[in-house]
Amino acid sequence: MRAGVVTVVTLSVLATAGLAPPTAEATTLQAKALTVAASKQGAPYRYGAAGPDSFDCSGLTLFAYHQAGAQLPRTAQAQYDNTTHIPSSDRLPGDLVFFHDGRRVYHVAIYAGNNQVWHAPHPGADVRLEHIWTDAVWYGRL
Numbered sequence: 001m002r003a004g005v006v007t008v009v010t011l012s013v014l015a016t017a018g019l020a021p022p023t024a025e026a027t028t029l030q031a032k033a034l035t036v037a038a039s040k041q042g043a044p045y046r047y048g049a050a051g052p053d054s055f056d057c058s059g060l061t062l063f064a065y066h067q068a069g070a071q072l073p074r075t076a077q078a079q080y081d082n083t084t085h086i087p088s089s090d091r092l093p094g095d096l097v098f099f100h101d102g103r104r105v106y107h108v109a110i111y112a113g114n115n116q117v118w119h120a121p122h123p124g125a126d127v128r129l130e131h132i133w134t135d136a137v138w139y140g141r142l
Helices: 008-016 028-039 057-068 076-081
Strands: 084-086 096-100 105-113 116-119 128-131 137-141
Touching: 028 057, 028 105, 028 116, 057 076, 057 105, 057 116, 076 096, 076 105, 076 137
Parallel strands: none
Antiparallel strands: 084 137, 096 105, 096 137, 105 116, 116 128
16 A cells, blocks of 8 residues: 555545545555554553553554554654654644653544544543544654
8 A cells, every 4th residue: 555545444434523534645554553543442541551452551452553554662752752743734644642741641542633632541531533632742653
């Protein structure tokens, strides 16, 4: 598959979620990672889990990008440290969204477009699509 080509599965997942498909600028890697993350909707949060049936936040991003063909470190902070940092104006579906307290990253998700992310939020919750709830985010791209 060529870069910029979005799979039928990606389009179906995005349509189901009410989201526009990634732009032609989105890479195949990003589109695949986004598709994998979306396919895990409803999987339970479990601390330290990295799939395939349960996840914590960085476990979901690690799993999604691994399935797409890329390697990420295990923790949210290490993932941030190993991505190219980009401004919010350049974010694309499939980029990583890092939630921080000003000094450290405490949560990571996959950008879905329309100011929404796929993530494994916390114990007792399932993988889901949510609006970004804070301005304290940084963005990264592989």
